[in-house]
Amino acid sequence: MTQSLDTFRGEVRAWLESSVPTSLYGRPYPVPSEPGVEPEPKEVAADRARYLEQMASRGWTAPTWPREYGGAGLSVPEARVLHEELERLRLAPPLLGMGLSMIGPTLLVHGNEAQKQKYLPRIVTGEYRFCQGFSEPGAGSDLAALRTSAVLDATGQRYIINGSKIWTSGAQHANWMFMLVRTDASSKHNGITFLLVDMRTPGIEVRPIRLISGNSMFCEVFFNDVTAEVSDVVGQVDQGWTVAKTLLNFERSGMGTGSLGGGARRGVPTGNRLIALAKEALGERAGELSDGHLRDQLAGLLIDELAFSFTLERAAQSRKASGAPGPEMSMFKLYQSELGQRRDELLLQLRGHSALAWEGGDASEDVAFTRAWLAAKATTIYGGTSEIQRNIIAKRVLKLPQ
Numbered sequence: 590m591t592q593s594l595d596t597f598r599g600e601v602r603a604w605l606e607s608s609v610p611t612s613l614y615g616r617p618y619p620v621p622s623e624p625g626v627e628p629e630p631k632e633v634a635a636d637r638a639r640y641l642e643q644m645a646s647r648g649w650t651a652p653t654w655p656r657e658y659g660g661a662g663l664s665v666p667e668a669r670v671l672h673e674e675l676e677r678l679r680l681a682p683p684l685l686g687m688g689l690s691m692i693g694p695t696l697l698v699h700g701n702e703a704q705k706q707k708y709l710p711r712i713v714t715g716e717y718r719f720c721q722g723f724s725e726p727g728a729g730s731d732l733a734a735l736r737t738s739a740v741l742d743a744t745g746q747r748y749i750i751n752g753s754k755i756w757t758s759g760a761q762h763a764n765w766m767f768m769l770v771r772t773d774a775s776s777k778h779n780g781i782t783f784l785l786v787d788m789r790t791p792g793i794e795v796r797p798i799r800l801i802s803g804n805s806m807f808c809e810v811f812f813n814d815v816t817a818e819v820s821d822v823v824g825q826v827d828q829g830w831t832v833a834k835t836l837l838n839f840e841r842s843g844m845g846t847g848s849l850g851g852g853a854r855r856g857v858p859t860g861n862r863l864i865a866l867a868k869e870a871l872g873e874r875a876g877e878l879s880d881g882h883l884r885d886q887l888a889g890l891l892i893d894e895l896a897f898s899f900t901l902e903r904a905a906q907s908r909k910a911s912g913a914p915g916p917e918m919s920m921f922k923l924y925q926s927e928l929g930q931r932r933d934e935l936l937l938q939l940r941g942h943s944a945l946a947w948e949g950g951d952a953s954e955d956v957a958f959t960r961a962w963l964a965a966k967a968t969t970i971y972g973g974t975s976e977i978q979r980n981i982i983a984k985r986v987l988k989l990p991q
Contacts, residue, residue, distance in 0.1 A: 597667055601674045608643055609680060610636035617957075618681040620806075637683075644683040645714045651689055654697070658705055659713035669902070686759070688712035688719045692767045692785075695836040699783075699824045708785070720788070721840075722754040722768030722810060723833070729756075730977060732769070733778050733830065737812065739770035741819070748772075748784065750792075750815040756971065760795045760808035764788050767836070773827050783829030783836075785821040792816075800964070840972050841922035863887065863936070870939045886935055893928060916985035923978040926968035933962040 612633050619629055619637070629637070644650050647661060652668040654660025663671065675682065693712045696705055711717040728735040737752025750770060760766070766786045773780030788795075792815040797805035824832040867887055871880050878884040901921065936958060937944050944962070946955035969975045983989045 594666055594670060598670045598674065601671055602677075604647075605674055605678060605680070609640055609678070612636045613640055613680055615679040616681060618685050641683040641715055648713065650682070650684040650715070651693065651709075651713050654693070654709065654713070658697075658709035660709075665902075684713075684715050686715075686718055687721055687767075688717055688765075691721065691836055691839050692719050694839045695767075695832065696823065698835055699832045703820070704785075704823065717765050718759075718763045719765045719767055720757050720760040720763035720808075720810075722757055722766045722786070724756045725753060726755050730974065732833075733781065735769055735771060735781065737768070737770050738774075739772050739782060739784060739817070742816070746819050748817045748819065750784075750786070750812045750817060752812050754810045754812075755807075756798075757795075757808045757810045758806055758971075760788070760810050761797050761805075766810070767823070769829055769833055776827070778830045780827055781829040781833070782826050783823040783832040784817055785823065786815065786817045790815050790817070800967075806964075837973070838916070838918045841918040841978075863891070863932075866936070867939050870941065883935070883938065890928075890932055890935060894932075897924060897928065916981055919973070919978040919981040920986065922972055923975055923982070926972075927975065929968055930965050933965045937962055 613636055648656060648659060649661055649671060651660040652663040652671055653665065656662040689712060693709055696708055708717060723732055725735050725737060737750065737754065739748040739750045742749055766788055768784055768786055769781050770784050771780055772782040792813040794811040796809040798807045798809060799805050800807065867878055871878050871883060873879055940958065943955045944959055946959050
């Protein structure tokens with residue numbers, strides 16, 4: 590196994606170093622329409638497009654997915670080697686998003702063969718970009734209270750959708766949505782259907798919401814007599830809650846493992862980079878940070894991150910054997926989101942007055958960190974609040990009495 594992985598690492602390293610443009614080294618994954626961040630130069634954007642095309646052709650945008658659906662069929666250890674080699678070159682993943690981290694894995698569990706053949710290869714190449722239509726103005730923490738309706742038309746081949754969704758991440762950039770709709774008003778959980786909808790369909794209106802960080806990653810989405818195909822129901826009609834639970838576990842798994850790309854998107858400093866920033870900000874004495882209290886905080890954070898990474902590796906091996914993730918993903922989501930906020934708060938202390946940066950120019954890195962610190966306030970809310978995660982852990986993992 591060791592020799593095999595060593596050989597694989599050598600092949601990956603050689604290919605990346607010879608194929609990926611050096612202009613992408615150290616560049617975070619681009620976030621569309623993010624204030625305070627200049628658009629990438631045209632030459633870099635062209636290099637990034639070529640990087641995506643080359644990686645997708647090898648299945649490395651979804652390395653553990655089966656080859657027949659556009660993946661590379663790699664084992665978990667092999668996928669980890671690929672990730673490590675990307676990190677070594679400070680390369681962001683070629684593609685991020687809910688297609689790879691949420692709906693794609695869910696289709697592998699619940700999708701029929703036609704859906705897998707239609708959607709998965711297009712997710713791998715980035716042709717299909719998904720957003721999530723779950724929360725509604727009156728159905729947030731109590732998601733099963735959703736009211737957006739889907740009614741069969743006279744042909745029985747299409748649904749007519751009416752209602753609205755809110756806090757829809759990236760809806761203004763997506764061309765598909767996976768959503769929950771009410772198909773039976775007489776039953777709360779057993780009247781929900783999981784449906785895929787083309788965002789270019791007439792009757793859909795998207796309104797971005799401006800956040801405290803200055804970003805508009807969340808949106809309101811309104812549906813007025815929008816049509817969707819019956820063939821795009823995932824799982825069984827009125828049984829979408831089962832599919833949704835699987836997807837939510839993948840979502841929480843993604844938040845816990847970073848597969849949604851938080852670090853790659855905004856260049857979160859970890860490990861040696863965080864230590865270097867600390868030494869730059871505070872100075873050092875005999876090779877150690879001069880501030881003993883912050884030194885202890887930093888050491889504790891790095892130890893916790895390392896221990897968490899080992900736990901995730903163990904869970905990934907278990908999930909490979911059993912299929913879809915279970916309620917234990919709530920533990921990972923809870924811990925990762927709160928650990929990330931601890932990291933951002935520590936970074937804020939290290940940066941001092943630089944944390945006041947808000948606009949571009951020479952302080953673009955400081956601007957990115959400041960906006961990321963504010964954006965991270967939402968991580969203990971979206972995907973299920975920390976309170977909800979603790980409830981799930983108590984009921985479904987620890988089996989505590991009601």
